[in-house]
Amino acid sequence: MKPGAARSVLLPALVAAALIVVWYFVSAAGLFPPSAFPSPDAVVKAFAQEAKSGRLFNDIVTSLFRVSCGFLIAVAAGIPLGVWMGQKLPARTALLPITNFFRNLSPLAWMPFAILWFGVGDSASIFLIFLSVFFPIVLATMAAVAGIPAVHFQVARSYGLRRFEKLTQVTLPAIMPQVITALRVTAGVAWLVVVAAEMIAGRDGLGFAVMDSRNGLRSDILVVEMIVIGVIGVLIDRVLVQLTTIPSVRWGYER
Amino acid sequence: MSVSIASQVKPLELLDVSLSFGVVEVLRDISLAIAHREFVAVVGPSGCGKSTLLKVLSGDEAPSTGTVTRQGQVRTVYQQDGLFPWRTVTENISLGLRFVTDDQERQRQLAELLDLIRLHGFENHYPHQLSGGMRQRVELARALAGDSDILLMDEPFSALDYLTRLRMRGELVRLLEERPRTVVLVTHDIEEASQLADRVLVLTDRPARIRREITIASPRPRDLIENAVVEAARRILAEVDIESPR
Incomplete structure (x- = not known):
């Protein structure tokens, strides 16, 4: 391993360790009651317990399933619409204002309707994730298509x-770098939204688990869930960032 | 007296071509006949409509009035970024060979073109991994691939540094010796026009008209400091009012 690579592992690990040490001393100082500020070892115990019962695993799978469904449907519908709007000025003129409107309307504001229409469960969360991904993808794809240099055509x-x-040999390869960037951004947003959606419109999933721990005053489990949510969010981006290593899209990131 | 077919059919001909974008008149009454295998350079003040003239020749722009006739397959080499950045060198050149259906034949021609531009070892590189001069060589190879007849060049070397530009001129002359084409070169580089063209068209300010035609009889390759080149450059400079103050 090169010295730079060792450093890039060591330094972040050091920061994480420092954070845990501070956490430990704050909880040991007794500024807050243990129920409001769990100690690191209580969290480790809670983690073992949750992992063993299998509930944590089920919630992870449930949330990932909802995010994947909403995300994939939004991408499958959003990219073609964005391409069309990018190519046709009348389509853009007609649809851009309303797309911008929905893009700026928080998907969480749809929550009451999502529950009224789909009930509590998978569909309501998938619907909200779809909304949070669809409009940004449409806009990003549209902008990318409209910006393709005329010389290519x-x-x-x-x-x-x-x-x-x-379409297949010019338009799509030309927009790939920007579309991949949009996929990374919106996947992050979708992961934020699923937690909020499940808090209200779910009976399972990580968001529901967070709410459940709060209701049961189990702040130790709550911290376990927060850590898991953050780590999975990072992992999702680590997976999607692999798309930027495809040789035929590298040009988009090196200029 | 026998006259070959080739000398009768004009690959490119413009008759009283004018073009306006809204109220902006870009080209006015341009008539022009380009002979088979002739090398014509178009020079003129920047923004005068040189590139627009080239787009009319290629068919990317239709004239407002007048007629354009084209005999044969036209390909354009651009100033920069004419290559598809998502395709490798080989994949870009293959675009020019896409109507060669036999796979072996296509591979053979591809290898020949790579030989021609001396880029062996860079087959799988992407344009952003190449220098500006290498990119323009790939674009030339792509444009010269297959059975293209007419080569239109829109300031193909203007994004390159001076020495690379000089080298690319020699490279172009060599490539055209191997694969003769009818060429129209748009350039603001008077030296380049003098060194390369059989005929130089000097355009006026917008709306562009043909102000003067200068023929250069000397054979290629020409040295930069050869009499015919220096003399042609001097005449072009006089036409664009560089020599005499207003």
Whole structure:
């Protein structure tokens, strides 16, 4: 391992360790009652207990399932709509204001309707995640398509690419770097939204678990869940960042 | 007297072509016939409509009035970023060979083109991994691939440093010797026009008209300091009012 690589592991680990030490001393000082400020060892115990009962695992799977469904449906619908709006000025003129409106309306404001329409369960959360991903993806795709340099299409024309080939060989590869960036951003948002959605519109999942721990005054379990939510959010981005290593999109990140 | 077909059919011909964008008149009454395998350079003040003229020749812009006739396949080399950045060198050049259906034949021609531009070892590089000069060589290879007839060049070397530009001129002459084409080169580089073209068209300010045609009879490759080149450059400079104050 190169010295730089060792340092990039060591320094963050040091920060995390320092944070735990501070946490330990604050809880040991007794500024807050243990029920409001659990000690690190209480959290470790709670983690073992939750892992063993399997409840934590089930909540993780449930939340990931909802995020995946909402995210994939939004991407599958949002990219084609964004491409269309990017290509056709009348479509853009007609749809951009309303897309901007929904983009700026917090998906959480839809919560009452989500419950009225879908009840408490998977569908309501998936619906909210869909809303939080769909509009930003449409806007990002549209902007990317509208910004493709005209020279690419002149080249396509002079080399005899047909309509469908222009889409698959020019438009889509040209927008990939920006679309991948939008996927990373919106996946992060979706992970934030699922927790909030499940707090109110769920009977399981990590968001519900957080609410449940609060109601049961189990702040030790609450901290376990917070750590798990944060770590999974980071992992989701680590997975999606792999898309930026595809050779045919590298150009978008190196200029 | 026998006249070859090639000399009768004009690959590119403009007849009284004018073009306006709204109220902005860009081209006015341009008539121009370019002979088979002729190398024509177009020079003129910046913003005068040189690139627009090239787009009319390529068919990317339709003239407001007048007619354009084109015989043969036209390909354009751009100033920069004409390559698809998501395709490797090989994949970009293959675009020019996409109508070669036989796979072996395509591979053979691809290897030949890579030889021609001396970029072996860079087959799988992407454009952003190449220098500006290498990128323009790949673009030339792509444009010269297959059976293209007419090469339009829109300031192809203007983004390069001076020495690379000089080298690329020699490279272009060499490539055209291997694969002769009818060429229209738009440039603001008077030296480049003098060194490369059979005929130089000097355009006026917008709306562009043809102000003067200068023929250069000397064979290529030409040295930069050769009499015919220096003389042509002097005449072009006089036409664009560099020599005499207003």
